[in-house]
Amino acid sequence: MVEKTADARLEEFEARIDRGEKIEPGDWMPDAYRQNLIRMISQHAHSEIVGQLPEGKWIPYAPGFRRKLTLIAKVQDEAGHGQLLYRAAEMLGKSREEMISELLAGKAKYANVFNYPTPHWADVGVIGWLVDTAAVINQTMLAQSSYGPYGRAMKRICYEESFHIKQGYDAVVAMARGTADQRAAVQAAVDRWWYPTLMMSGPPDTISTHSQLALRWRIKTKSNEQVRQEFVDLIVPQIRALGLTVPDPACAFDPASGRHRYTQPDWEELKRVINGDGPCNKERLDARRKAHEDGRWVREALQAAS
Numbered sequence: 083m084v085e086k087t088a089d090a091r092l093e094e095f096e097a098r099i100d101r102g103e104k105i106e107p108g109d110w111m112p113d114a115y116r117q118n119l120i121r122m123i124s125q126h127a128h129s130e131i132v133g134q135l136p137e138g139k140w141i142p143y144a145p146g147f148r149r150k151l152t153l154i155a156k157v158q159d160e161a162g163h164g165q166l167l168y169r170a171a172e173m174l175g176k177s178r179e180e181m182i183s184e185l186l187a188g189k190a191k192y193a194n195v196f197n198y199p200t201p202h203w204a205d206v207g208v209i210g211w212l213v214d215t216a217a218v219i220n221q222t223m224l225a226q227s228s229y230g231p232y233g234r235a236m237k238r239i240c241y242e243e244s245f246h247i248k249q250g251y252d253a254v255v256a257m258a259r260g261t262a263d264q265r266a267a268v269q270a271a272v273d274r275w276w277y278p279t280l281m282m283s284g285p286p287d288t289i290s291t292h293s294q295l296a297l298r299w300r301i302k303t304k305s306n307e308q309v310r311q312e313f314v315d316l317i318v319p320q321i322r323a324l325g326l327t328v329p330d331p332a333c334a335f336d337p338a339s340g341r342h343r344y345t346q347p348d349w350e351e352l353k354r355v356i357n358g359d360g361p362c363n364k365e366r367l368d369a370r371r372k373a374h375e376d377g378r379w380v381r382e383a384l385q386a387a388s
């Protein structure tokens with residue numbers, strides 16, 4: 083049998099992507115495709131795991147039984163998403179242990195938003211509403227990813243994340259229709275989360291380092307900027323409908339483009355936060371390290387039994 087040249091294999095791979103075929107773990111893929119997926123999926127998995135913390139701390143204080151139950155269910159869902167994503171990344175050849183030890187050593191990135199504080203119950207509602215809406219827009223796009231296991235994981239995750247949006251929105255509506263103090267609290271939370279949520283879709287295409295290749299190989303099917311614009315166009319009318327204000331005086335609908343104009347976030351702040359210097363990075367990693375240590379006996383018991 084004649085060995086195919088590297089060029090021929092790449093050409094065949096790209097033709098499969100162009101035909102809309104899914105790439106599966108056992109298929110040939112360029113190393114850069116594999117490494118990009120491992121990077122992105124492991125960061126995504128870490129985000130789900132660390133993402134349990136800012137809202138999880140509110141479980142004991144959730145106002146009422148129904149909200150407590152929904153919040154517990156949401157936080158449990160995030161843990162499940164993390165496991166699903168670690169599995170998808172493992173199939174590409176990097177062990178779960180290695181990914182987790184990089185997270186605990188502070189060497190891995192995870193979503194910027196989870197490094198901000200949640201000082202009020204209103205933050206829980208606003209995270210579910212704003213952050214999860216941005217996440218679902220991004221992940222609906224990723225459900226079309228050329229890498230089969232990632233796209234399939236996204237479909238299940240988006241289904242659950244859509245419920246999380248409802249959980250957050252329901253809490254926000256109750257506060258927006260409540261007392262003056264509750265309305266002020268929810269507005270303050272929108273003010274806190276607006277720019278971090280805009281940053282969540284990633285830096286603009288001119289700064290993004292991975293987008294070009296990710297778009298060419300359909301790991302992502304939309305650019306960071308497109309995803310952010312979709313978020314703004316969807317959420318701004320919702321914010322205003324609740325009698326709340328978008329904390330950006332320049333944010334306005336532009337009839338010519340059919341889009342909202344908005345002020346770009348501070349991209350230097352994103353760089354600082356994702357590189358370890360955000361308001362809560364240390365607190366989040368300390369909590370993860372403690373949880374990892376506390377769970378050691380379970381891992382050891384399972385290993386001994388297998």
Ligand code: COA
Nearest residue numbers: 126129191192193194281282283284285290291292293356
């Ligand atoms: N939070 C944390 N890191 C971010 C980020 C964010 N909001 N936006 C960008 N970055 C990081 C990237 O991971 C990359 O870091 P690296 O080179 O050390 O790996 C760097 O900033 C440059 O960004 P970019 O070239 O645009 O990366 P990208 O093509 O991977 O796009 C995302 C960034 C977040 C849009 C993309 O990774 C993605 O869609 N991830 C999956 C979704 C996800 O993780 N959601 C988490 C919320 S639950």
